[in-house]
Amino acid sequence: MRIPVLNIRQFHQEKHLNEVYVNDLSQHLELNRDLIDKPHSHDFYLCVLFLAGYGVHEIDFKTYPISPGSIFFLKPGQTHFWNFETRPEGFIFFHSQSFYELYFLGHGLSFFPFYCSLQNPPLLKAPPEIINSLAKKFEETALEFTGNGMLREMKILNLINGIYIELTRCYTSHTDLDKSFSPGYSALLTRLEALIEKHFREEKLPQFYANRLNITTKHLNRVVKTTINKTTSELISERVVLEAKRMMVHSPVDLSEVAYALEFSDYAYFSKFFKAKTGSTPSAFQRLYR
Incomplete structure (x- = not known):
């Protein structure tokens, strides 16, 4: 489904x-x-x-x-x-x-x-x-x-x-409106999330997104930390995990196909990544949710 x-x-x-x-x-x-x-x-x-x-x-x-x-x-x-x-x-x-x-x-x-x-x-x-x-x-x-x-x-x-x-x-x-509504930081965060949405499958490192935004990785991390108290790597990983969950629950594909669609080198690497981010293996999450 x-x-x-x-x-x-x-x-x-x-x-x-x-x-x-x-x-x-x-x-x-x-x-x-x-x-x-x-x-x-x-x-x-x-x-x-x-x-x-x-x-x-x-x-x-x-x-x-x-x-x-x-x-x-x-x-x-x-x-x-x-x-x-x-x-x-x-x-x-x-x-x-x-x-x-x-x-x-x-x-x-x-x-x-x-x-x-x-x-x-x-x-x-x-x-x-x-x-x-x-x-x-x-x-x-x-x-x-x-x-x-x-x-x-x-x-x-x-x-x-x-x-x-x-x-x-x-x-x-x-x-704190001065922090949350800094026009420059808010605009950069919006652009970053749009880029992550477009490229998260194949690009999982902050350097790629910093280059596309024409800023340093250090400054990009500062923007993300200031606005939402996270790192750029965390944002990218969360989007990958969310897509994995959506596929595991709502798509008729097996777990190896999920790993392939998200461009992991193999299922073992994907499973290790998913467990590190969620505390659960992909198969355990799929069983529990269904």
């Missing part, structure tokens, strides 16, 4: 707004049950607010609790799956990168900390005092999506941008 990659057009038949989708969460889950009842990923950005309900949300093999006030953010390509204990309520919206960035030319989606880096947590627990105001903003966006007013797309876009601004303020309320 290969994990499905869902597209916005699979969720609705709206002729004039095919790059954005907004809905009441309960209705969304009911209408799209067949699409989302198993692990999947998307080719769009997603934001969901829970106003009621409990359960867990698995994102790229990490499990996060769902409770009232939970807000999740997903970037394209991330694998996720819901498991609800009680009926959830709230709102959900998602959109393509172009839907947002064609209008807001001054900044991209990576400007927001929850989309800036996959290293940043995909979960925000909103404080009780702002949940009602957030819910009203999400509800207004959903109502605009189902209406037919003039300049509807522009209004939806501005509402989503306003939500992102409020969520950024909440997300960074206990963060």
Whole structure:
């Protein structure tokens, strides 16, 4: 089984707004049950607010609790799956990168900390005092999506941008903004993650990425350490391990094929690498997860 990659057009038949989708969460889950009842990923950005309900949300093999006030953010390509204990309520919206960035030319989606880096947590627990105001903003966006007013797309876009601004303020309320939002460092981290995403199979050493960014390996490590408190090698290894896990769980290939696809010299080397990074052999992880 290969994990499905869902597209916005699979969720609705709206002729004039095919790059954005907004809905009441309960209705969304009911209408799209067949699409989302198993692990999947998307080719769009997603934001969901829970106003009621409990359960867990698995994102790229990490499990996060769902409770009232939970807000999740997903970037394209991330694998996720819901498991609800009680009926959830709230709102959900998602959109393509172009839907947002064609209008807001001054900044991209990576400007927001929850989309800036996959290293940043995909979960925000909103404080009780702002949940009602957030819910009203999400509800207004959903109502605009189902209406037919003039300049509807522009209004939806501005509402989503306003939500992102409020969520950024909440997300960074206990963060050293001078460190986390250094424009130069944030831009380099974004470029580094894009390069790793493109080359992690064949290039596993920091020197390659430093050369592509036209900086020294020492400076690249300084950027990564300052922004997310990791090394460049750790970032590369984590992406390789994540891909290995995705293949082992969601693809019909044997473990030697996983090693080959990730360009390890042989399975023994891959197994040693995987165990050093996760504490488990590939076969043990595969058995446990399945």
